[in-house]
Amino acid sequence: MGCASALQMAEGGMKPIVLDQGDIGQGASGVNAGTLSLQIKRVKLMPYAIRGHQEWESMGDDVGFKKTGGYTLAFTDHEAELLHERMSLKAEAGAPIEFVSNSVLREAEPNLADRVVAASYCAEDGYANSSLTGQFYRARLKQQGVQYRENFKLLSVEACNDGYVIRSANTAVKAKKLLFSAGAWLKSLSALMGVELPVRARINTVSITERLPMLTRSVIGHATGLLTLKQKANGTLLIGGGWQGHGTPEQGRGQIDTDSLRSNLALARHVLPAIKDARILRSWTGFEANVPDFYPLAGKLPGYEDVFVLGCVRGGYTIGPYIGKLMGDYILERTTELPLFDPGRDFPEAVT
Amino acid sequence: MITDIDIAIIGAGPAGCNAALIAAEYNLSVVMLDEQASPGGQVWREKSRAILNAPRTPESVAGGLIRNAISQSNVSHLGGVRVWHIERSEDAFVIHYENAGVSCFLNCRSLVIATGAREYVQPIPGWTLPGVLGMAAATSIFKQDLIPIGSKMVVSGTGPLVFFVAAEQQRLGGKISAVVTSNTFLDWMKALPAMLFRPRLLFRGLRWIIALYVNRIPVYWGHTVTRVEGKSSVSRVEFKKIRKDWTPQGEPKFIDCDCVSMGSGLIPAFEPFQLVGISLEHNSDLGGWVPKQELDGRTNVDGCFICGDGAGIRGSLAAETHGKLAGLSAVAFLGAKISHPIEKLRREHAKATSFGEAMSKLSIPRPGLTKLTTAQTVVCRCEGVTRAEIEEEISLGAQSTISVKSGVRAGMGLCGGKFCQTAITDLIAKAKSCPVNEIVPPTARPPLRPVSVNTLAGDFNYSDLPISKPAPL
Secondary structure, three states, X not given: OHHHHHHHHHHOOOOOEEEOOOOOOOOHHHHOOOEEOHHHOOHHHHHHHHHHHHHHHHHHHHHOOEEOOEXXXXXXXXXXXXXXXXXXXXXXXXXXXXXXXXXXXXXXXXXXXXXXXXXXXXXXXEEOOHHHHHHXXXXXHHHOOOEEEOOOOOOEXXXXXXXXXXXXXXXXXXXXXXXXXXXXXXHHHHHHOOOOOOOEEEXXXXXXXXXXXXXXXXXXXXXXXXXXXXXXXXXXXXXXOOXXXXXXXXXXXXXXXXXXXXXXXXXXXXXXXXXXXXXXXXXXXXXXEEOOOOOOEEEEOOOOOOEEEEEOOOOHHHHHHHHHHHHHHHHOOOOOOOOOEOOOOOOOOOOO | OOOEEEXXXXXXXXXXXXXXXXXXXXXXXXXXXXXXXXXXXXXXXXXXXXXXXXOOOHHHHHHHHHHHHXXXXXXXXXXXXXXXXXXXXXXXXXXXXXXXXXXXEEEEEEEEEXXXXXXXXXXXXXXXXXXXXXXXXXXXXXXXXXXXXXXXEEEEEOOOHHHHHHHHHHXXXXXXXXXXXXXXXXXXXXXXXXXXXXXXXHHHHHHHHHHHHHOOOOEEEOEEEEEEEOOOOOOEEEEEEEOOOOOEEEEEEEEEOOEEEEEOOEXXXXXXXXXHOOOEEEEHHHOEEEEOOOHHHEOOOOOEEEOOHHHOOOHHHHHHXXXXXXXXXXXXXXXXXXXXXXHHHHHHHHHHHHHHHHHHHOOOOOHHHHHHOOOOOEEEOOOOEEHHHHHHXXXXXXXXXXXXXXXXXXXXXXXXXXXXXXXXXXXXXXXXXXXXXXXXXXXXXXXOOOEEHHHHHOOOOHHHOOOOOOOOO
């Protein structure tokens, strides 16, 4: 998101610099499962998600974009009810989601478990390769002449007469305006400015198998949202679904929880039984930031006119490149195509 | 199934076995987990059970003694299992391991990691051809199956292992076409003072070398194999003289052969340390990235101790004493009073270490070594990524092992980067003109070895799935 904003600002004539504590695109956007599915987006965010999909499609091969279509499956009557209720609302919000019969599903995806009670389909769904996020944006920044510093361990931010000085151990960067787009690290970053944002982090688990014969062509989800499954062109299968690991952003990159992993893989095997003997090569976690109302933070940092915040998008990988552009426009003082989300709004009491 | 124990030891080589044996003397529950069916590790690997009798070797004798000692001790030996993850909880460690296709776990109050080293092979053109194997890999086959490899072998590499492989291949009835070693006679002379403390080992090494000369097998000191040739398998190798910094120079020479055993020294297998949270530091003398360590195998993680070659390449003799010391550290951590003479053990360990370090010094990579990897050489074998592809990614801005891995998949395959990360680290450091210790290895992620979905998922009823509240609409 930070990169997308920076590119937009550069396009609008500003001179941005991107600072990252690690490598570009290696936070949430580099370690998530890469699912681009309108079926798992929030109703109110659908217009943003649809435009997000268009952004990814235009990035194309450079980010491993594939529009495969996606199915969401229900295995019990209760799940079927849930699926109908949720997908109908998402369809009303503009996502081209339809319900499909078992025979249509079986024809398209013969390897799926045959116990499916109900299924929805969205032709717009697909995936991109999140590993390539860093490579892609690094190249775009270079191409647009936007400076960036990786491995920049921020120590302090100080106000000066016409902006801010941001210091690491051995460098100082001066800027008129600041944009914080540090995902799960937004909380500690805003705290430096004396602002407490109610940012929490989910610790999502993702696993990948060895290369397998082709078993599925679509992105597969589950009515509860607890599974995403897709097979890449190289045969590896990515398994996600937001199962929770351990750790905090301050402590590092998080660790998997073995109970979560077991359930996650059991659900994947339930949906696609042929993966039972496939070997898992890696399981990892990534932080997905959110605030109590699960809507984005996108606007001015409360109490500041020249410090901006962008994050906690809920579906941030899908929507990121688009909302990043909006943020760029906002900082450029242009009218944004869709409204942003004031970080200074009131939040409900934190309930997870 | 045992689930709550005092001390768990991962690895049953010289370090792990000695740690287990000494800890078991203190009336504590000790479990030793190991990938192999029998204790012994790589150096004392047991012969296949299908072979009833075989001539004794120093390794088989020492291995027999330790296996006997373990079986008569209170150590619970869990053989043939694979540890795939280690978690820390409040006051314990949880070890997850695969046993006959089932994922099991045990909780231990203290943990000793003795998982040893792996072999580093500097990628050269043709190193992925069938018929090329590591030197440590060759010794595994010799020890376990007691058969020679191929019909005409070239051995190429550094340190004493070159001569051990050549000697074993001949003892088992195989042929050696040539021995090529980057070390010079002078390198060995420099190691002599440390070897004098171990006269039996010195004598044994000399016998290996003399046997080569007696059998008129060419030994090329100060040379290295630069290319392996062959259509579908090895047919010959190209080799060259090297300069002092190991840069190949001069006219290529060739030897016909059908297999090549090559190695560039051992490196600690550090992934288990990363999982537990032990910091790493770079130390070329000890094999590259090694866990930070304090006296007697202590680490920055309370209750977790390390020993053996995994803690830094010091050889099997030092692994034994290191194992004893780390075992006692674990015992002391649990509050028992130590009755063994620690000072004496430390002195023995220091002596064994100076020998081991003199040996591993012979394998410390020199700058010219990386020049063996040409632009078109495959560096990441699992994903088929060449040096040129990795260098291009670096030049486009990938400045860390994680970025290179993400960008070109080098290290994302079955081995998880265990084979290629050393070479990749060198390439990044070279491109950035920075010391190699600034290029940290990627984050370790479980499983430590590939494990099947069935093993990890276990038995499962759909209705038992812990379904949380659906995401907000």
